Amino acid sequence: MSIKTAVNLYIVSTMSDSGKTAIVSALLRVLSRRSLHVTPFKAQNMSLNSYPSIEGGEIALAQAMQAYVAGLMPSVHHNPILIKPMTSDRAEYIILGKPRAQLSFNEYLNDDAIRHLAINAVKSSIRRLKDEFDLVVGEGAGSAYEPNLASRDLANFRPAEWLDAGVFVVLDIDRGGSFIQGLGLIKSLPPGWRKLVKGFIINKFRGDEKLLSTAIKWLEKKTGKPVLGVLPYVDDLWLWPEDSMDLRPIGNGPLNIALIAYPYISNFNDVYPLILEDDVTVRIVRDPRELGDPHLIILPGSKNVVASLDWMRRTGMDKELARIRGSAVILGICGGFQAMGKLLSDPYGVEAGIPGDYRGLGFVDTNTIYGIDKVVSLSRAVGLRGELENVGIRGYEIHRGVPQYAGDEPLIMITERNGKTTKQLDGVLREKELIVGITLHDSLGDPNFRSFVLNMARELAGLPRRNSSASSSIELLLSQVDRLASIIEDKLDIDFMVNDN
Incomplete structure (x- = not known):
C-alpha cells in the first residue's frame, strides 16, 4: 500500500x-x-x-x-x-x-x-x-x-x-x-x-x-x-457484542443450553466461547414458557441485578428455575451468581438506584454486599473444590458486589488482579444440586472451566465427556x-x- x-x-x-x-x-x-x-x-x-x-x-x-x-x-x-x-x-x-x-x-x-x-x-x-x-x-x-x-x-x-x-x-x-x-x-x-x-x-x-x-x-x-x-x-x-441486539443462538448440537436474557443483561459474550464446542445448542430465553428442560441454564451478568430479579419474579421465570433446579446444571456468572444467593444488600443504592436489602433466588447460601468501589481487573484464580481443585482459571472482573458466605463453600480463590497478588474467595459449587456460581467473566473462555461446566451437563444428558478446545476467547475473536x-x-x-x- x-x-x-x-x-x-x-x-x-x-x-x-x-x-x-x-x-x-x-x-x-x-x-x-x-x-x-x-x-x-x-x-x-x-x-x-x-x-x-x-x-x-x-x-x-x-x-x-x-x-x-x-x-x-x-x-x-x-x-x-x-x-x-x-x-x-x-x-x-x-x-x-x-x-x-x-x-x-x-x-x-x-x-x-x-x-x-x-x-x-x-x-x-x-x-x-x-x-x-x-x-x-x-x-x-x-x-x-x-x-x-x-x-x-x-x-x-x-x-x-x-x-x-x-x-x-x-x-x-x-x-x-x-x-x-x-x-x-x-x-x-x-x-x-x-x-x-x-x-x-x-x-x-x-x-x-x-x-x-x-x-x-x-x-x-x-x-x-x-x-x-x-x-x-x-x-x-x-464478534464481541455491543449490546443486546447482538444476542443470537449458537450451534445445533444435542447439549441443550438456555441463556436467560433478562433486562440489563451484560457481558453475554461470556457464552461466545461455546461456539468452539460442536455438541452444544445455546437458546436465548426471554419468556419462562420457552425454558423447557435444558441440560444447562446460564444466568449471565446484569448491570442491575435487582431489576433482573424483579423481572424474573414478575414473569414467573423464578418459578420455572425453581422447578428445574436439581435436574439441570445452573451456572450463574457475576450478576447471575449474585442473583442465585439469599440476600443482596445495597446500602448506597449503587446497584438498584435505591438503597435497600433485596431478596435473591435463594438457590445458594451466599449474600452479596455492594460497596462504592468497583473491582475492574484482568484476573487469575485457582480452583478450590471438585475437579477444579488446584486448577488455574483466567477471566476478568467488573463488579461492586462482594460475596459473603452463609453456609456454602467457595469454588475458587482469586489470586491476582491486574498483575497484583490478592486473596479473594469467590464462587460456589453444589455438586448434588448441579449449581455453579462464579464472578469471573470470560471464565467459559478458559478451557479448564468450560470443560468442567459442560461435562457436568454432558453427564446429565447422557453424552460423553470431552476436553474443550484449547483456543482462548481472544484467539477465537x-x-x-x-x-x-x-x-x-x-x-x-x-x-x-x-x-x-
Whole structure:
C-alpha cells in the first residue's frame, strides 16, 4: 500500500447496528498487517458490555475487542466515555475508566461539571492517540447527526473534527432506505462537518452488486461523495457484542443450553466461547414458557441485578428455575451468581438506584454486599473444590458486589488482579444440586472451566465427556475478524480511505 500522507479515519452511520464496529475491527486488522501502528477509538459508547483496561479502568467491550484486534492491550483512551444504563431513565457515566456519576441523560447533557470532564477526557485521549500511533480508526455512535443533539455532540462529528479525521458513512442496505439516508445526512450537516465526509460504505448487501450501479451513481452525483465499496451480508460472524441486539443462538448440537436474557443483561459474550464446542445448542430465553428442560441454564451478568430479579419474579421465570433446579446444571456468572444467593444488600443504592436489602433466588447460601468501589481487573484464580481443585482459571472482573458466605463453600480463590497478588474467595459449587456460581467473566473462555461446566451437563444428558478446545476467547475473536478483514480488503478502497485526498 502506498501512503502519501496517512489520515485518521472516523466511521459513522445513519443508524445503530449498521456494522460500524465490525468494519472498524476489520480495518484495524488489515492496516496493522500492513505495518501501520494503528489504534481504535470511540469517544462515547453506550453499552452494558464492558471490559477492564490495562490501567484498571472500565471501557466498552467493543473497544477492548478492537484493541486486541490491533495487537494492543485495551486502554481507557480507546473509549474515554462509557455510558451504562441502570434504569429506563438513569445511567452510570464512566469517564477515563472511572465511575463519575449516576445521572439521567438530560442531566448529563446539562451538568456543566460532568460535561467539562467528559470533553477534556475525549480531547486528551485524542491527543495521546495521535501522538503515539500512525493512524487512529475512530467509530461513531448511533445516528451521526441528530439536530436536537448536534450542539452537544461528543460521539460523532465533533470528535472526528478534533481528530482531523476523514469521515466515512456506513449505509445499512439490509434495512432499506440507505441511499436516501445517505443523501439526507449530507444535506442536513453543517458545511464544516459536511466537508469532513470523504465517502460512503454500503454494508450488508445480499445479491448482485451490479443491481446497485444506478443508485450508487445517483448518490455520488447528489452528494459529491464517492462510494468506496459494497460489503456483503455476513450472517455467521461472531464478534464481541455491543449490546443486546447482538444476542443470537449458537450451534445445533444435542447439549441443550438456555441463556436467560433478562433486562440489563451484560457481558453475554461470556457464552461466545461455546461456539468452539460442536455438541452444544445455546437458546436465548426471554419468556419462562420457552425454558423447557435444558441440560444447562446460564444466568449471565446484569448491570442491575435487582431489576433482573424483579423481572424474573414478575414473569414467573423464578418459578420455572425453581422447578428445574436439581435436574439441570445452573451456572450463574457475576450478576447471575449474585442473583442465585439469599440476600443482596445495597446500602448506597449503587446497584438498584435505591438503597435497600433485596431478596435473591435463594438457590445458594451466599449474600452479596455492594460497596462504592468497583473491582475492574484482568484476573487469575485457582480452583478450590471438585475437579477444579488446584486448577488455574483466567477471566476478568467488573463488579461492586462482594460475596459473603452463609453456609456454602467457595469454588475458587482469586489470586491476582491486574498483575497484583490478592486473596479473594469467590464462587460456589453444589455438586448434588448441579449449581455453579462464579464472578469471573470470560471464565467459559478458559478451557479448564468450560470443560468442567459442560461435562457436568454432558453427564446429565447422557453424552460423553470431552476436553474443550484449547483456543482462548481472544484467539477465537481474531479468527472471526480475519474472515471479515479478507472481505473488506477485497471489497473496499482502503488506499483511498487512508491517503489524504
